[in-house]
Amino acid sequence: MSGRLRIPALVAVLALLLPPLASTAAAAGGPSVTLSASQAGTGGSITVGGSGWRPHTLLMLLICGQAVPSRGVIGGTNSCANGDGRAVTTDAQGHFSRKLPVAEPPVPCPCVVHVATVTGAQAAADAVLEVAGHPVRPLPAPSGGGRLSVLTDTRLDGSSGLLTWFGAPPSRTLVLTVGNPGSQSVKDPVFKVGTSHGVFAPEWDDQQWRGTIAPGKKAEVRLPVELGAGAHGDYTVSLEYGGKVLAEQPWGVGRPWGVTLFWILLALVVPTAVFRVGMAVVDRVRPPRAGGLRHRGPRLPALALRLPRSGATDGESTATSTTSTLPWFTPDSVPGAAGRLSAPHDDTTAGPADPTSRTTPTRKGLT
Template sequence: MNRRHRRGPRLWASALALVAAFGFAVPQQAASAAEGPAVTLSKSEAGAGGSVTVKGSGWRPDALLMMLICGQSAPGKGVVGGTNSCANADGRAVTTGSDGSFSKDLPVAEPPVPCPCVVHVATVTGETAQADAVLKVAGHAVKAIPEQATGGKLSVLTDTRLDGSSGILTWFGAPPSRTFVFTVGNVGSAPLKDPVFQVGTSHGVFAPQWEDQQWRGTIAPGKKAQIKLPVELSSGAHGNYLISLKFGGKVLAEQPWGVGRPWGVTLFWILLCVVVPAAIFRIGMAVVDRVRPRRSGGGGGGASRHRSARRRPELTARLPKLSRHEPSGPPSATTTTTALPWFTPDTDPGAPAGQLSAPSDNTPTTKGHT
């Protein structure tokens, strides 16, 4: 009984501790989710060529983010010129952890436009989320951000279109590009100076990727203007895309865009798979033919036969011609003539037929001259 009474308070204490821990953990997670994504920097000022550590929290778990240093920007105002105002070549990608946080070093580079500058962090895929942190780039020019009039209101008056065509480089995987052309009118009571539009590109079921683009000019109340904004996709992009136009948080127009497949890349890989093996095969055969040993049997005999056949006419031409007639003078000591058995000594094969006589059976056969 005493043991049971002792175990009871311990169990209740453990249960209360777990409930308390769970109760405190849930509000903390809810608070971090309510705050949204945030970004902090290890230092507020750095020069070009240095680096700064970027830390983030409150992001989606396992989300792919892109970090850029952008000019003409400020927290709450966004990047005025879009990614064209950022040092894109020195950007870094980072993936958040299971708790939605990350930490990564970012090289400091001067953006193509003057400061104020920020470290702009945004999601690459999935639901759009972004956050900015102020960074002063030492030695870089500073220019005030143009004020945006609040009384103007734009409306699309005519149908939008995409001008341009794909060239031979696009057929080989170059980024497809078009010009988004549309006409807007200011239906508000105040002029709009240098309005900033958001152009989004979406493919399939993915959410659009928005990019801020600023148009230089002023639209007076009751006036209209034709606006042209460049649109560019990634390298090798193909399929059906949707280009969206947003201003003041409202989507004004959408335009479909069908991008053909870069068949030049496919043709290149096919030729590469055919030409390279053929070249390797020819090189291998040449190496084998050079390395293999020469046969001394059949191959050498055939060559000697051909050489002897070529020498036969020369040998024949050099042999002395044999005469069918015996010399008319007396035989010398160095020259001997052998007569055939059935010819007499005073006849030869070149004599007339009447002068030839066959030896009789009783006549002995003589050799040489008598």
Template sequence: MVESARARRESARARHDAAGQSRRRAARGSAPAALLRAALALVLLLAAVGGALAAPAPARAADKPTVTLSKSQAGTGGSVTVKGKGWRPNALLMMLVCGQSAPAVGVPGGTNSCANSRGRAVTTDGDGTFSKSLPVAEPPQACPCVVHVATVTGEKAAADAAFKVAGHPVRPLPARPDGGGRLSVLTDTRLDGSSGLLTWFGAPPSRRLVFTVGNVGSVPVKDPVFQVGTSHGVFAPQWEEQQWRGTIAPGKKAQITLSVDLPAGAHGDYLVSLRYADRVLAEQPWGVGRPWGVTLFWILLCVVVPAAVFRVGMALVDRLRPDRHRRPPGRHRTSRVGEFTLRLPRLRLPQSAVTAERDTATRTAASGTATTNLPWFSPDADPGAPAGQLSAPSDNGPTTKGTS
């Protein structure tokens, strides 16, 4: 009986150990699968979140910037509310009323045909929309007119809305300058030229924009009109039209040189843009040095002018103040005789006078005549007497003290 109970206990223990080992083996076998399932779930979750975040971006990128106006016509002095959407978030925009323009062709004349002095700047919201009032002004060119909105910084974007300025003349749009041909820049543009001495003193910097274009169209291009614009910092380019005389046949190329000028005293980083048929062909940076000659001129002016004024003032003070040492006219102003005599030149006798005086002294010494009779000299001790006529006093002669 005891042995049978012991055998049952051992068999139960063996079954329990076998069950524990099987559970442990099952747990060890299921751990990699669990980890794999957890990693897969995490990847799916991240993909879903990324897709949700990135889904609106293509929609915004696909949106083209648009502009709408509160009214289609207004007179000078009025205003119109401009609204836009589809722009970059937090983008700085410039709003202008431009002439000789249409929404289909844009602003061919550039900002030179716009009322730049009455333009307004606006910043878009986080979703790329804006709304702001724009004062109405007559542009320098005749209508048809548009309200032109363009980015100032970052990626370039623009949109136009048709607008009529009441009382402003209307003329038809000029013909397209390409005439059916298409030009493309074949080589990199460059700026030739250098600044001279006058530019260092504030003269207008100038360069030559050199580039090579080819006609990739099917018709020749005759006397094409290019637009050269210069921009500084965040400001929009100022376009200037320049016509090149010549004809470019289809499939041919030509080297073109256009002048680029900046205003007097310009310095800093500029960007030169080349545009043809409402399309920017090339851009070239231009670093203009500071005109240090102007700075040097102002520094010298600030030093020389005060010094000259000081000298003139001191001269006036010296002329107007009373002279305490003034002397009557006709008399020398020097009161000390020593200073006066020291300033006289040293007198020298002529050589003939010196020779005559020496001969006179020699004849006087030879004749033996005394030329000097002083009361304290005896005749024998006369300095003017010859050396042979002098005699020593006698020992036996009387003395002036008397006899002892």
């Protein structure tokens, strides 16, 4: 009798334990996405929910074409309706719920709602969505077994030069080691190298690596990366191959202080040059002051050399020359002239014949 009672009690205990075990397994499986409707038309909206994500993580919600959850989004974000995407932040338990407008992606369906992390460790999940009225085309056949995976951490080689300090485009070389775990060789693979600034979507650039990677072998891949002129701040370099992001590498770009210094010098030199040109123009057009002198300062008049008049004494000649040479003195105030004029001299000395001279004796006629 006691054995029969233990069996129902054991079954009840197992029934209570099964739901917690099932939810724990679902949480261990990684992030998940649920939709309020599996089909919707353009112009409507659906509610996207999720669980199993990292707490307080920024996520991006997009409707993408040419994608299935098993193969991901072929072509990356270029196959998504980026203009109608929405962002959401998970709560402390890693859950979120957000309304998403339904828009047609740029490529045909099959379509999915693609949810991916914006910052931090890469994580993504997809949920199938049928966009009513949007064309549907079969997915391209997968390639013949050539797959690549990153074996080592990526790094950026190179440094900034003097030209970069003055605003030249910063450039680096993305270096990583990839391996081929597939069954066929990969020849001349085409990688997509993307650069993103902050929370903005990366800008992708196709770059082909020349070489062949045999099955089970590895090779070092070096790809150039270049930003725009004057770029500065925190950037992220992403590497994508076969529609899957293989690696991401942060890149901190310093501010081009040479450009700032140039503008400071320009702000000082140009006003100084304009001021000097303006002063030169004012000096040209300003009328002269009284007496014919400009503002630059007085100029001494040219010395005039005059010969003394015939019959004039040395003192008179000196006084006349001094008076004509120094016009701002009167004849009576010429320094040293009074002494020279009053010097004694012989009035009887014969001088040149001058009818106007007082010292010349008067000649009388013959008697």
